[in-house]
Amino acid sequence: MTITQLNYVLAVAEFKNFTIAAEKCFVTQPTLSMQIQKLEEELEVKIFDRNKKPIQVTEVGKKIVEQAKNIVNEADRIQDIVEQQKGYIGGDFKIGIIPTVMPTLLPMFLKNFIKKYPKINLVIEEHTTDEIINRLQKGQLDAAIAATPLNEAELKEIVLYYEPFVGYFPEKYRNNLTELTPDDLNLNDILLLQDGHCFTNGILNICKASKLEPSRRFELTSGSFETLIGLANEGLGVTFLPYLHTLKLSENDKKYLIEFQNPKPSREISLIFPKSELKIHIINALKNTISGVIKGAIAFQDVDIVSPKATKK
Template sequence: MTITQLQYVLAVAEHHNFTLAAEKSFVTQPTLSMQIQKLEEELGVQVFDRTKKPIQLTEVGKKIVEQARNIVNESHRIKDIVDQQKGFVGGEFKLGIIPTITPTLLPMFLKNFVNKYPKINLKIEEQTTETIIQNLHEGHLDAAIAATPLGNDNIKERVLYYEPFVAYLPQGHELNKKEKLNIEDINTDELLLLEDGHCFRNSVINLCKNKNKLKDEKFFLETGSFETMIKLTDEGLGMTLLPYLHTLDIKGEQRKQLRFFEEPSPAREVSLIYHKSELKLHIIDALRDVIASVIRGAIAFHNVQIISPMPDKKAS
């Protein structure tokens, strides 16, 4: 049994196709097939059911793949140990970020991080929380920045900051008379939400459900971006909730339409997350330190009520 054989098994398990797995592994299809067959002969079991299209794992194959993933990851840890011993902070690092965080946080830390750690080849992908969790589990991402808590035992979470929800109201709305809002002030019939698939949407839904304000989950309109919701609010088509960092780009007269909530403010918890078996912890530490240094001056809210991005969950 070799590490290479286990890597080939993982490739086929991911792509459900020997030819595609061989392409992704940069070997010929006969070479990959032969190595997997040797492994199956040594173990005395079939890892893959080749009679099915696409190719599927056998029941014992599923267990073998889980163990293979652990072994391959642990083998990579040797280089990680050597890099840390040498004080080398570099190499490829794949980072996922959810769409509602990318436009505000990424410009704040990316230049600083690249300048401080020029030997790190940082590859950033914007992904949904669901996709991020799957890719962390499968080893396609080294870490991610997402709203937490996720309640996943396999995912480690290191909090970066707490970001309050801020209401954005149309001009002339009766709530503009109030200096600060309560959750009970929000009329869900007027609420503009991000379209399904965004965890910020889920947090808002959880917030409303927790206050018994949401009955049939019928909303006036669902859209794809905060910018669109702001414009629709300006047209008097409803009101919306925004993450605090996004409100920093709102200027002039529009700022008068923003309203904070009474403390403890409803907020999302934003964390740097990674799989519990992640190898590149020295890079994760470096990334967290850079983000913490730039975010500290922009956001410092502590008296908050954390609203979970996961369906039907609330943490405080």
């Protein structure tokens, strides 16, 4: 049994296809198939049911796959130890970022990070929170940036900053408000991002509600704050923005912003990674870089953390 064979097993388990798995492992399909067959013969079990399309992992194969993940992770840790001992910070590093954080945070730290750590090949992917959790657990991401707490037993979280929710209320809906409280919110007036965004979950949790009232004359599915702002400017409702997003608004749009009273309802943005702490030296480099640039832009202390998870009905 070899680490290479276990890596091949993990690839087939992920892609359910020998050809694709071989491409991802940069070997020929016959080579990958032969090595997996040799492992099955050694163990005297079938890891994969090749008669099904797509290929399925057998019951005993599922247990082998889980153990293979642990073994491969521990083997990778040896390389981590050596690299840390040598003071080397480099190599591939896959990070996932949720869509409502990506446009504002990434431009703030990316240039500094790649300048300071030119040997790191940073692979950045945009995913929803659920997809990030799934990919971290499968080893498809090394770390992620998302709203927390997630309370996932297999993951660790390092808080980067707290970001308040800010109201965007055109004149039609302001009603002489200078500060907001949850009691000021009429859910039927609020324009929200599509379901699945943890930012939307946060707004609904502030409202202590889980569905829109039926009196709205249209339904909106949008993944863009710009779309919500445009509709609000047309008098179709109000919306909410993350604080960092408000910094790049035009001066004309900024006049429609209303902050919440203290403690401000806020989301907690964290760096998330598996408890195995693989590539922890790169994770710490990311944390230090982001912390260094973010403290000049956002420093709220009197906050009330709103859960990023959907309210249960």
